Amino acid sequence: MFAGAVSVLESTAPADKLKRTEEIVRLWHAGEMARGKAVRPPARPARPARPILLPPREMPRRRATGGQKTLALLHSVAHIELNAIDLAWDLIARFGTSLPDAALDEWIVVAAEEALHFDLLSVRMAELGGAYGDLPAHDGLWQAAIATSGNLLARLAVVPLVLEARGLDVTPGMIETFDRHGDCATVAVLERIYRDEIGHVATGMRWFQWACEQANQPAEPTWCSLVERYFSGGLKPPFNFQARDAAAFPRSFYTSLAGQADLSRGKEL
Ligand SMILES: [Fe+2]
Ligand SMILES: [Fe+2]
Structure with a gap:
């Protein structure tokens, strides 16, 4: 299974990453795949020739309107999701030997x-006449993986519990915008993502707490000091307390780091 994880990371085409992911998931859940030996994942996952990857400050500003604007937004979320596939397999390949089967x-x-x-997202982009690769994409998303490649606690503190939790804060606003424009198909995709991502934050929290117990460290101060050390962006309120609570992510963890600014988003789904 660890070798399978590396094979996803080394697949260049998104379609191959999806196919390999599906195969491994099926075999693992059927009990037909062993954990296997420790592996050495690549520092960066393989990427297709398109989209062109640009440093965040060189990303073009979105001036498009209507369908083009929708495509640009779907494209940027698809890029995040492609990185998220690799982040999940990178965690398994890099740290899996120290994790239980559960x-x-x-x-x-x-x-x-x-x-x-x-x-x-790819299906929705195709319905609107677009495809992943049509637009430039942000090159900064793998930075957090590189910064935390040697430390499971830091990886869990930053990837699910800062970055994916941030997704919970911003997605309801996107859903509201598409809902206002009557784009039900895009709303349905984003609502599915939003629901699943609450589970990803919950998984991150559960295994962060487990790893803290293993290391005999208190979870909350450990999380705060890892975020300060490994995540330079700072936490950005307002937070979606409802979704974060649903993921069993205690408010005290992140509110103390964010200062006393306007902490909660006014409208919640
Ligand atoms: Fe996702
Ligand atoms: Fe996720």
Whole structure:
């Protein structure tokens, strides 16, 4: 299974990443795939020739309107989801030997759901006449993976519990916008993603707490100091307390780091 994880990371075409992900998930859940030996994942996952990857500050500003604007937004979310597929497999390949089977079961579900998200977004883009690769994409998304490649606690503190939790804060606003414009198909895709991502944050929290127990460290101060050390962006309120609570992510963890600004988003789904 760890070798399978590396094979996803080394697949260049998104379609191959999806296919390999589906195969591994099926075999693992059928009990037909062993954990296997420790592996060495690549520092960066393979990427297709398109989209062109640009440093965040060189990303073009979105001036498009209507369908083009929708496509640009779907494209940027698809890019995040493609990275999320690789992030799930990178965690399994890099840290899986120190995790119990129960953790691998959950992270494989995360990988499968990220693949589904990418697929749903690709289908919606195709309906609107677009495809992943049509627009430039942000090159900064793998930075957090590189920064935390040697430390499971740091990886869990930053990837699910900062970045994916941030997704919970911003997705309801996107859903509201598409809902206002009557774009029900895009709303359905984003609502599916939103629901699954609550589960990904919950998985992150569960295994972060487990890893803290293993290391005999208190979870909350450990999370705060890892975020300060490994995540330079700072936490950005307002937070979606409702979704974060649903993921069993205690408010005290992140509110103390964010200062006393306007902490909660006014409208919640
Ligand atoms: Fe996702
Ligand atoms: Fe996710």
